[in-house]
Amino acid sequence: MKRMITRAGLIRAGVFFALLIIVPILGGPVWLLNLLIFTVMYAALSSSWNLLGGLAGYPSLGHVAFFGIGAYAFALTFSGSVGDGYSPFLVLPVIGIAVGLLSLPIGWVSMRTRADVFAIVTITFLFITQTLAFNLTKITGGAQGASVAAPPFDPATYDWPFYYAMIVLLAIAMGISFYFSRSKIGLSLSTVRADEDKAHGVGVRVTAVKLIAFAVSAGMVAMVGGVWAYYIGFIYPQFAVDPLITIGMVLMAFLGGRGTLWGPVLGSFILVPAQQFFAQSFGASQLYLLAYAAVFLVIMLFLPRGILPSISDRLRRRRAAALGAARDAEAHTADAVTPEEVKA
Amino acid sequence: MSAILLEVDHLTKRFGGVTAVNECSFEVQEGSITALIGPNGSGKTTAFNMITGYLKADSGHIRFRGDLIERPRPADLYRRGLSRTFQQARIFPELSVEENLVIAAGYSWRQLFGRRVSRADQDRARQILAEFRLESLLELPAADLSYGQRKLLEFAAVLMSNPKLVLLDEPTAGVNPVMIDTMERHIRERNAAGVTFLIVEHDMQLVMRLCDPVIVLDQGSKIAFGTPLEVQSDPLVLEAYLGG
Structure with a gap:
């Protein structure tokens, strides 16, 4: 697997983002754009989670805490006025950096554990954060929720800025993922994951590369949380720090392929629409969760490492087999290698 | 020229009621190929793990290049020039052979943010692979290597950082005779180039022709020290190996 900027890779990314960008311009039903906002949001979340969970092999189940912290940071900053509606987006990097720094001690403590223990420690962090959101009523409004001022966007294109903000965040998350895998950070993270x-x-x-991955991952998730809060307009602790969002990011990365650039994106583009479809066809009952789980189980049974790694493995094995056959044919004509040659 | 490179001073490790290493002291002279031998369970690997910072000693300490190492940690020691291999050839199977070598070469903070494998990295990796006659494996995933090749790769990788002292934990266990000769030759070559070795090894023929001096452990304590010939005729050693 050579990690080079290939023309094919650039074209793939270009086509993908171009398609995402033109969807609203082409028009289409309102539900489609709404669905796409959440799909791209999950793609951005899952790609950000993947920086830590996939590349470093630290499966955080607490990442939605950073999402919630980002959401509250945004909501509290812009509860009064959002001006022209566009300038709040410029505050997102500040939120991202602040949450990234805030996450360092949490990462330092939690990453002294590994694997399953790490997952449990991060879940604990999730519930602590949720409890704080409920109980720090003076800051968060507790169960009453917190609101963001409504932006004065044209109703006809109201969703567009949020959609494009999510696309930008997804592009940044994928850009970081790509950069990591091409730098010594990624190489170091691979060794951490392996042994x-x-x-x-x-x-x-x-320790340094683990903390870098943790902080960048947390900061990205917080920025997505900020855009989400802005879009939703009114946030409650149980939705801003919802374990289902954590599960979503993790499942999508697992489904598409942990540690790959496109895996989390692919996972999101399968699971979010599937979830919506099942939710709609099974009505208000919770049955849709069963269907959702069934889809996931089937894929995990047949492609346990996720879709992309399974496919690339299969391709590689086929190529290696073809190569091996060619080499065997050659070996029959050439002399066998003697031990002396090996020794020399 | 015979400075002491590594000094192990009254190292002790207990696991529950078992004292795996008991007040063990020895020295490794710079430029030597020192062997650490002893029957199974005599504490060789435990001693290795304490020296390299993988296991915290209950008491005792080590000095490396004259410095007292207060809290031995593997990464620190590696940067100071002390590195090791593992009994079970631990390499990174997901990475390519080249990447396995490159990551072990060490990097500065600036390089951490730089290229995964730079041109200079490539040259170093190629150079050492040429020395080991493994050039053809450069781009293979390390998972595709045979066990013997993995041992060679792990050995080559720890040499990437130009260490002063290399601890080899059973470098020839489980590899074919041809590979044993290859391994021996590389150890000699590197030793001639100034690298000191401390080797745990069960192949006594190899120990006797390659190593001097030899340290013998039994039940966690040093029972003999000397040239291979001296150790071979030591009654305590014979008793430890043959039982008494």
């Missing part, structure tokens, strides 16, 4: 103890033993700056 952290051995990584220490060859001088990898393990």
Whole structure:
């Protein structure tokens, strides 16, 4: 697997984002844009989660806490007025950096554990955050919720700014993911994921790269949370810090392929519409969750490492088999390699 | 020229009621190929793990290049020039052979944000692979290597950082005879180039022709030290190996 900027990769990314960008311009039903906003939002969340959960192999189940913190940070900053409606988007990087820094001690403590224990520690963090959101009523409004001032956008294109903001965040998350995998950060993270103890033993700056991945991942998720709060306009603790959002990001990355650039995106574009479809066809009952789970189970059974890695594995094996056959044919004509040659 | 490179001073480790390493002291002279031998369970690997910072000693300490190492940590020691291999050839199977070498070469903070594999990295990796005659494997995923090749790769990787002292934990266990010769040759070559070795090894023929001095552990304590010939005829050693 060579990680180069290939022309094919650039074209793929270009076509994908161009398609996303022109959808609202072409028009179409309102529900489509609404669905796309949440699909792209989950793609951005899942791609951000993937920086830590996929690349470093630390499966955080608490990431929605950063989403909620970002959402509240945004809502509290813009509860009074949002001016022309566009300038609040410019505050998002500040929220992202602040939450990224805030996440460092949390990452430092939680990443002293690994794997399943790490998952449980991060879940605990999620519930602490949710409890705080409920109980710090002076700041968050508690169960009463917190509201964001409504932007003065044209009703006909009201959703557009939120949609494009989500697209920008997805592009940034994918850009970081791509950059990581091409730099020594990504190489170091791969060693952490494969064998952290051995990584220490060859001088990898393990703690540093883990914290970088954690903070960047948390900061990105917080920015998505900010846009979400702005779009929704009114946030409650149980929805801003909703375990289902965490589960969503994790499942989508698992489904598409952890640690890959496009896996989380693919997972989101399958699961979010599927979820909406089932929710609609099964009405108000919770049955849709069963159907959702069934889809997931089937894919996990047949493609346990996720869709993209399974496919690329299969391609690689086929190619290797073809290569092996060619080499065998060659070996029959050439002399066999003697032990002396191996030794020399 | 015979400075002490590594000094192990009264190292002790207990696991519950078992004392795996008991007040163990020894020295490794710079430029030597020192062997650490002993029957199964005599505490060789435990001693290795404490020296390299993988296991916290209950008491005792180590000095490396004259410095007392207060809290041995693998990454720190690696940067100071002390590196090790593992009994079970631990490499990163998902990475390519080249990447396995590159990551072990160490990097500065600036390089951390730079290219995954730079041109200079490539040159270093190619150079060492040429030395090990493994050039053809450069781009393969390390998962595709045979066990012997993995051992060689792990060995080559720890050399990437130009270490002063390399601890090899059973470098020839489970590899074919040809590969044992190859491994021996590389150890000799590197030793001639100034690298000191401390080797845990069960192949006594190899130990006797390659190593000097030899340290013998039994039940966590040093029971003998000397040239291979001296150790071979030591009654304590014979008793430890043959039982008494």
